[in-house]
Amino acid sequence: MLIEIKDVYKIYGEGLESEVRALDGVSLSIDRGEFVAVVGQSGSGKSTMMNVLGCLDIPTHGEYYLDGTNVRELSDRELSRIRNRQIGFIFQQYNLIQSLTVLENVELPLIYQGVGADERRELAMEALERVGLLGRIKHKPVEMSGGQQQRVAIARAIATHPPIIMADEPTGALDSHTGHDVLRFLQQLNKEGSTVILITHDNGIAATARRCVRLQDGKIVEDREQEVDWL
Amino acid sequence: MNIRQALKMALRSILGNKGRSVLTMLGIIIGIASVMTIVSVVNGQNQQSLKQFEAMGTNRVSVSLSLYDGRDCFQDLYNYCNSLGKDLVVGVTPSGYANATIVYGTKNSNAMQKNQENMFSENGTVRTDVELPPDLYYGSDQYAVCNNYQLEKGRDLSFLDIRQHNQVCVLGARAARNFFGYADPLGKDLSVNGYPFKVVGVYAEKDPDSAFSQDNVIIFPYTASRLLSPGQSISDFVVKAASREATEEAVTRLNGFLSGLTGNGERGWGNAYSDNQWQNTLNEQAAMMSMVLGGIAAISLLVGGIGIMNIMLVTVTERTREIGIRRAIGAERSSIVTQFLIEAAMLCGIGGIIGLSIGTVATRITGKLLVHMDIWPSIPITLGAFLLSVVLGILFGIYPAAKASKLQPVEALRAE
Numbered sequence: 001m002l003i004e005i006k007d008v009y010k011i012y013g014e015g016l017e018s019e020v021r022a023l024d025g026v027s028l029s030i031d032r033g034e035f036v037a038v039v040g041q042s043g044s045g046k047s048t049m050m051n052v053l054g055c056l057d058i059p060t061h062g063e064y065y066l067d068g069t070n071v072r073e074l075s076d077r078e079l080s081r082i083r084n085r086q087i088g089f090i091f092q093q094y095n096l097i098q099s100l101t102v103l104e105n106v107e108l109p110l111i112y113q114g115v116g117a118d119e120r121r122e123l124a125m126e127a128l129e130r131v132g133l134l135g136r137i138k139h140k141p142v143e144m145s146g147g148q149q150q151r152v153a154i155a156r157a158i159a160t161h162p163p164i165i166m167a168d169e170p171t172g173a174l175d176s177h178t179g180h181d182v183l184r185f186l187q188q189l190n191k192e193g194s195t196v197i198l199i200t201h202d203n204g205i206a207a208t209a210r211r212c213v214r215l216q217d218g219k220i221v222e223d224r225e226q227e228v229d230w231l
Numbered sequence: 232m233n234i235r236q237a238l239k240m241a242l243r244s245i246l247g248n249k250g251r252s253v254l255t256m257l258g259i260i261i262g263i264a265s266v267m268t269i270v271s272v273v274n275g276q277n278q279q280s281l282k283q284f285e286a287m288g289t290n291r292v293s294v295s296l297s298l299y300d301g302r303d304c305f306q307d308l309y310n311y312c313n314s315l316g317k318d319l320v321v322g323v324t325p326s327g328y329a330n331a332t333i334v335y336g337t338k339n340s341n342a343m344q345k346n347q348e349n350m351f352s353e354n355g356t357v358r359t360d361v362e363l364p365p366d367l368y369y370g371s372d373q374y375a376v377c378n379n380y381q382l383e384k385g386r387d388l389s390f391l392d393i394r395q396h397n398q399v400c401v402l403g404a405r406a407a408r409n410f411f412g413y414a415d416p417l418g419k420d421l422s423v424n425g426y427p428f429k430v431v432g433v434y435a436e437k438d439p440d441s442a443f444s445q446d447n448v449i450i451f452p453y454t455a456s457r458l459l460s461p462g463q464s465i466s467d468f469v470v471k472a473a474s475r476e477a478t479e480e481a482v483t484r485l486n487g488f489l490s491g492l493t494g495n496g497e498r499g500w501g502n503a504y505s506d507n508q509w510q511n512t513l514n515e516q517a518a519m520m521s522m523v524l525g526g527i528a529a530i531s532l533l534v535g536g537i538g539i540m541n542i543m544l545v546t547v548t549e550r551t552r553e554i555g556i557r558r559a560i561g562a563e564r565s566s567i568v569t570q571f572l573i574e575a576a577m578l579c580g581i582g583g584i585i586g587l588s589i590g591t592v593a594t595r596i597t598g599k600l601l602v603h604m605d606i607w608p609s610i611p612i613t614l615g616a617f618l619l620s621v622v623l624g625i626l627f628g629i630y631p632a633a634k635a636s637k638l639q640p641v642e643a644l645r646a647e
Contacts, residue, residue: 051641054559056558056559056639056640056641056644057639057640057641057642058639076563076564077563080558080561080562080563080564081561083558083559083560083561083640084560084561084562085561089559089560091644095552095555095556095559095644096556097553097556097557098247099243099244099247099248099553100243100244100247104243108557108560109560109561111236111240112557112560112561112562112563112566113561114233156560
């Protein structure tokens with residue numbers, strides 16, 4: 001198993017009257033090459049799930065094995081390395097650094113990987129070419145439309161060729177047409193072998209994935225294979 | 232991530248946020264430049280006053296004495312001072328101001344009057360090469376001791392010069408240069424109101440930087456006043472005390488002597504007071520001035536510092552998000568802190584250097600325009616102001632980084 005969580009809890013204000021269980025005893029396994037949609041309403045714990053799976057947050061209880069390694073035992077340096085090399089993130093709000101140009105944003109994970117300048121530029125350009133943004137590499141994010149910014153974020157996520165892609169509501173801020181493009185791109189990445197985890201509240205969007213995991217109040221209420229809506 | 236990468240990244244971040252960078256530097260620039268300028272100019276002026284005091288000499292007692300019957304009372308004062316002994320008083324001289332026209336060859340003191348128009352050079356400093364008319368004083372054989380002159384060549388006025396009404400004089404260094412240039416003045420005759428006065432000595436230079444230098448003087452035996460300014464009686468004298476303590480004692484004794492001589496004011500008036508007193512007062516005023524202006528400067532540095540702090544803290548949210556993003560795509564804690572440290576140091580260093588440059592120029596300009604002096608910034612003040620603002624800037628620059636890098640990436644990403 002590539003990803004395996006066992007009985008994971010994420011509890012805010014534990015022990016207090018007002019404690020919130022964002023994840024309430026969740027167990028889940030995801031194999032290499034899967035395309036999994038995690039669906040749930042707002043507050044169901046789906047974003048918390050992605051943060052835990054993406055090593056952006058540490059669960060309160062429970063174990064998380066990534067590629068056989070217990071994440072809890074890793075140092076900050078090792079966790080940073082995993083986020084850098086194993087996972088590519090795509091966020092709803094793009095999360096680009098506004099002061100950097102498109103090219104610099106895409107190069108950033110490669111810089112932290114220690115890739116030399118020439119190779120870095122080559123990899124970044126390759127990623128930008130895949131999302132069709134080669135013509136705008138000198139622009140700043142604010143000079144671009146939402147769809148273009150999300151494509152920059154995708155280029156950044158795939159520039160390091162990570163085995164896992166995690167997308168948190170990647171179409172949430174986009175119109176249906178550009179959202180459609182983004183989803184098709186995720187399916188394409190999955191076909192090429194990447195493991196894709198897609199977080200969404202929208203059943204229609206979830207239909208683009210082979211496997212659908214439904215969350216409600218921090219618990220998995222449904223986990224099934226489904227017909228894929230190929231885009 | 233190596234240091235070169237971190238440097239590049241910091242530079243990119245600085246250039247990418249020009250507005251924020253300029254605002255941060257502005258605080259540093261204004262803080263450093265204002266402190267440098269204010270404190271340096273005041274310091275420079277104080278040092279100039281101190282130099283003039285030193286040239287004049289310390290432990291002087293000024294005596295004013297005049298008798299209504301017009302009798303010359305210097306002899307009485309002279310005898311009394313001699314009776315006090317060398318432990319208390321080391322010299323006494325009249326300090327009467329003479330008014331006469333001095334001519335030597337083509338040089339004429341009346342013609343020198345108009346040179347006062349050219350006293351300031353084009354860049355605002357005083358010129359010391361302008362020939363201004365000399366100050367003429369009547370003195371005794373102890374004039375040099377009392378006024379802190381050292382003989383450079385020839386001889387000083389002698390007791391016999393005084394007694395025999397000799398028509399001789401001694402020149403201050405600048406007066407000698409103005410009238411004789413590089414020629415040897417010794418043995419030459421100056422024409423003083425038409426009377427020949429032989430130059431017997433030249434004093435060493437002691438006040439080279441002032442416009443109205445204490446070196447631009449000519450000293451005559453006070454007995455020559457009968458020839459040069461008949462009817463003028465000399466009423467100002469200087470007594471040189473042996474030490475600071477002796478000064479106070481001498482003032483007391485002299486005042487006793489003077490009230491005896493003048494019959495408690497019935498036959499004339501007399502008064503002795505220490506120059507140390509007004510030197511002290513002036514020094515105190517200068518110190519006070521330094522403190523007040525230094526305080527103002529410190530406040531502007533503080534305001535600059537708060538400015539730096541503000542702009543750094545205001546951007547915390549923005550920067551926290553940025554740190555969250557960087558962490559999410561794989562930056563380690565140490566890379567984040569290194570990057571922000573370098574960024575703050577660069578920003579403050581550049582701002583600091585700009586501040587230093589502006590401060591230096593401002594000090595030079597203010598010095599010339601306001602106090603007509605060639606002032607360079609004081610090094611300890613400059614260094615202090617520079618270090619303080621740079622340290623402040625760096626501290627508040629890495630503060631958000633240090634704080635945000637400790638958060639879980641997801642918490643930093645959530646910052647709003």
